[in-house]
Amino acid sequence: xxxxxxxxxxxxxxxxxxxxxxxxxxxxxxxxxxxxxxxxxxxxxxxxxxxxxxxxxxxxxxxxxxxxxxxxxxxxxxxxxxxxxxxxxxxxxxxxxxxxxxxxxxxxxxxxxxxxxxxxxxxxxxxxxxxxxxxxxxxxxxxxxxxxxxxx
Numbered sequence: 845x846x847x848x849x850x851x852x853x854x855x856x857x858x859x860x861x862x863x864x865x866x867x868x869x870x871x872x873x874x875x876x877x878x879x880x881x882x883x884x885x886x887x888x889x890x891x892x893x894x895x896x897x898x899x900x901x902x903x904x905x906x907x908x909x910x911x912x913x914x915x916x917x918x919x920x921x922x923x924x925x926x927x928x929x930x931x932x933x934x935x936x937x938x939x940x941x942x943x944x945x946x947x948x949x950x951x952x953x954x955x956x957x958x959x960x961x962x963x964x965x966x967x968x969x970x971x972x973x974x975x976x977x978x979x980x981x982x983x984x985x986x987x988x989x990x991x992x993x994x995x996x
Contacts (some may be wrong), residue, residue, distance in 0.1 A: 853961040854890040856881055857948050858898050859931050862924040869918065878930060885934055893938040894957055899925055901944035908944065 859878060863871045871877075884890060900912045900919035918924055927935055941951045948954050 854893045856895045895940040896948040
């Protein structure tokens, strides 16, 4: 019997041009992650999909002031900040939430959707192994550790 995954949440985090091969913030494995995400989207088994996109804020706080200063060239390039071309049709169908910090769980709508997703733990968010999110290799460890510590 096939499981009904329509209530599952597919959280597609920051699949932007800046992370593709040859770019300043290139992530190893982003092409494989992209292919996996597209397989999930095309399967239409998951009805709840959220995209996130990092965009630097005009007036950053704390450590983000220096970070955005150092990365000003990347942050000001519209093409680098756009979603990867393969996701452009999908972001017309599903919501895209922008963030100006590292974690997608800083976005209230993402937290709300995650709390409703199957497998939510005692704290309301899905257990790390149940969270359906595809990340590039370098990002996964940090995000996994942050979720375990309850940080965003």
